[in-house]
Amino acid sequence: MKEENIRENVKEVFATYLKKHQYRKTPERFAILDYIYSKEGHFHFDAEMLFAAMQDNYRVSLATIYNTLDLLEDINLIVKHKFSGQAAHYEKTFGSIAHSHLVCTQCGKVKEFTDKKIRTAIQAKSFSSFDVTHYSVYLYGVCKACRKKIEEQEK
Amino acid sequence: MKEENIRENVKEVFATYLKKHQYRKTPERFAILDYIYSKEGHFHFDAEMLFAAMQDNYRVSLATIYNTLDLLEDINLIVKHKFSGQAAHYEKTFGSIAHSHLVCTQCGKVKEFTDKKIRTAIQAKSFSSFDVTHYSVYLYGVCKACRKKIEEQEK
DNA sequence: TTTGTTGCAAAACGTTTGCAGCCTC
DNA sequence: GAGGCTGCAAACGTTTTGCAACAAA
Numbered sequence: 001m002k003e004e005n006i007r008e009n010v011k012e013v014f015a016t017y018l019k020k021h022q023y024r025k026t027p028e029r030f031a032i033l034d035y036i037y038s039k040e041g042h043f044h045f046d047a048e049m050l051f052a053a054m055q056d057n058y059r060v061s062l063a064t065i066y067n068t069l070d071l072l073e074d075i076n077l078i079v080k081h082k083f084s085g086q087a088a089h090y091e092k093t094f095g096s097i098a099h100s101h102l103v104c105t106q107c108g109k110v111k112e113f114t115d116k117k118i119r120t121a122i123q124a125k126s127f128s129s130f131d132v133t134h135y136s137v138y139l140y141g142v143c144k145a146c147r148k149k150i151e152e153q154e155k
Numbered sequence: 156m157k158e159e160n161i162r163e164n165v166k167e168v169f170a171t172y173l174k175k176h177q178y179r180k181t182p183e184r185f186a187i188l189d190y191i192y193s194k195e196g197h198f199h200f201d202a203e204m205l206f207a208a209m210q211d212n213y214r215v216s217l218a219t220i221y222n223t224l225d226l227l228e229d230i231n232l233i234v235k236h237k238f239s240g241q242a243a244h245y246e247k248t249f250g251s252i253a254h255s256h257l258v259c260t261q262c263g264k265v266k267e268f269t270d271k272k273i274r275t276a277i278q279a280k281s282f283s284s285f286d287v288t289h290y291s292v293y294l295y296g297v298c299k300a301c302r303k304k305i306e307e308q309e310k
Numbered sequence: 311t312t313t314g315t316t317g318c319a320a321a322a323c324g325t326t327t328g329c330a331g332c333c334t335c
Numbered sequence: 336g337a338g339g340c341t342g343c344a345a346a347c348g349t350t351t352t353g354c355a356a357c358a359a360a
Contacts, residue, residue: 061342082237121272129299136293144284216317
């Protein structure tokens with residue numbers, strides 16, 4: 001699916017969800033969704049970043065951002081990650097391939113990678129008493145830059 | 156390795172680490188480590204629980220607990236999990252088989268499971284510019300109990 | 311003796327909540 | 336017009352920090 005279509009499609013998904021639950025279609029909610037899906041690639045963000053970045057386009061309060069992120073998480077239009085840092089990170093899911101994360105325990109940087117074997121192994125798994133909607137894989141370790149720093153320190 | 160040996164072994168690992176970095180071997184630090192490794196199976200805990208539970212044996216402040224948990228995380232004697240809830244959860248790693256987590260997005264309950272295919276697929280992966288030390292797999296979804304509740308609500 | 315570590319309390323941080331006014335339905 | 340939603344600020348729970356007293360090396 002093309003980027004453009006996705007951007008429209010997720011709006012529909014959100015609208016349908018809101019209608020079903022008799023929640024209201026407010027401009028704030030759609031502004032937030034659209035901002036997130038206007039970004040290409042694996043756009044990682046937290047609530048504060050979104051708040052700051054959106055000031056230019058459409059002004060919304062932090063409380064509303066949190067509220068809306070919760071709704072979007074409910075319908076799996078975004079995923080919430082809790083890496084080791086303080087703030088929760090979010091990323092859009094629709095139209096993106098399931099991927100895993102490399103998290104550097106030294107500097108906290110996060111990189112994505114995809115691996116077919118991992119994806120297949122996880123998707124093959126099923127449970128009688130649990131309906132899986134999505135998943136996250138985190139590999140922790142030390143990135144090249146931090147490895148170098150450590151080696152230099154040890155000299 | 157027997158449980159008893161593990162309990163002794165991790166103390167050595169910790170002691171070696173402390174010595175290497177010229178940190179001090181305080182009774183508080185070893186009391187915390189030993190308490191964690193005195194529990195059998197996949198012992199999940201957060202800082203507050205540990206603080207409360209340890210009062211009987213050896214009194215330590217919350218600040219020291221956080222300090223020590225950080226050190227133990229550094230040497231991978233424990234893993235830190237950040238589920239969607241509030242407080243970070245920890246669990247011991249030494250002597251336990253790598254496992255994945257099922258997280259219910261409704262009630263927040265966490266169950267463990269092991270899957271050889273997933274384990275193999277992840278362990279087979281290697282990176283030229285990243286040294287993996289450990290990993291976490293989370294499958295999100297809805298557990299049986301919550302599924303029932305939702306179905307009843309929809310009637 | 312030196313200096314890292316502790317306990318305590320206060321501060322910091324991300325997130326949630328209460329409330330008055332607003333705007334969708 | 337009714338009631339959900341917003342922005343604001345205050346409150347919350349977890350984690351970190353500053354500091355004086357303490358204790359490991």
